[in-house]
Amino acid sequence: MHQRRLLLFLLVHVTLNLFRPEWTSAAPPSQLLTIEIQDRGTAIIHATMELPIPPEQAFTLLTDYEQWPTLFPEGFQIHLTDCAENCTVIADMVIPHALVPWTTRLRVQSHESPPHMFALHLLDGDYVQYHLRWEFAPALDVKKTRATMRLTFQPNGLLAEWTPDSLYAWTIRKGLEDHFAKIRQHIYLRSGDSSLTKPYSR
Numbered sequence: 001m002h003q004r005r006l007l008l009f010l011l012v013h014v015t016l017n018l019f020r021p022e023w024t025s026a027a028p029p030s031q032l033l034t035i036e037i038q039d040r041g042t043a044i045i046h047a048t049m050e051l052p053i054p055p056e057q058a059f060t061l062l063t064d065y066e067q068w069p070t071l072f073p074e075g076f077q078i079h080l081t082d083c084a085e086n087c088t089v090i091a092d093m094v095i096p097h098a099l100v101p102w103t104t105r106l107r108v109q110s111h112e113s114p115p116h117m118f119a120l121h122l123l124d125g126d127y128v129q130y131h132l133r134w135e136f137a138p139a140l141d142v143k144k145t146r147a148t149m150r151l152t153f154q155p156n157g158l159l160a161e162w163t164p165d166s167l168y169a170w171t172i173r174k175g176l177e178d179h180f181a182k183i184r185q186h187i188y189l190r191s192g193d194s195s196l197t198k199p200y201s202r
Helices: 002-017 055-062 065-071 165-191
Strands: 031-037 043-051 077-082 089-096 103-113 117-125 127-138 145-155
Touching: 031 165, 043 165, 055 127, 055 145, 055 165, 065 077, 065 089, 065 165, 089 117, 103 127
Parallel strands: none
Antiparallel strands: 031 043, 043 145, 077 089, 089 103, 103 117, 117 127, 127 145
């Protein structure tokens, strides 16, 4: 009964928020995003995007961990500590969720191979598995970057298992599109290229 109430609450919440204006933008043509939902809430995500900066700058931008809260949806929190072993930093993150009025916790360690790759590996938190990998390579225009992201995660609990796959994928997509838009906006703030923050229309 509790699980049915949770699912009903979730569906009502989505219905009320489905057509919020800030969620109706389409991804830019230079951005591709695929999401595969497997058993027990496991999400396998692959994304590519072209950034108007060289790979070295893209790597520096995405590994500026103290700036991460500005690159993620509102409410994202991060606390950094030094890494004593073979990694760069350990990040404790509190992640807000659009569909439900609570957050999840994630503790990861970062591994870097400058300037072409960095990855995050799960240490602890509200996830069964979590692995993120960013790779940066020159685009056809060597002044630009082809950035590739691979992310696999599986949250604890029944929320993902009881949420329909299409709805679960939709919430993931919206969160990632917001994340990518904020990356482009951050580049704009550094470079002054106003085209990077123009809204995308369907």
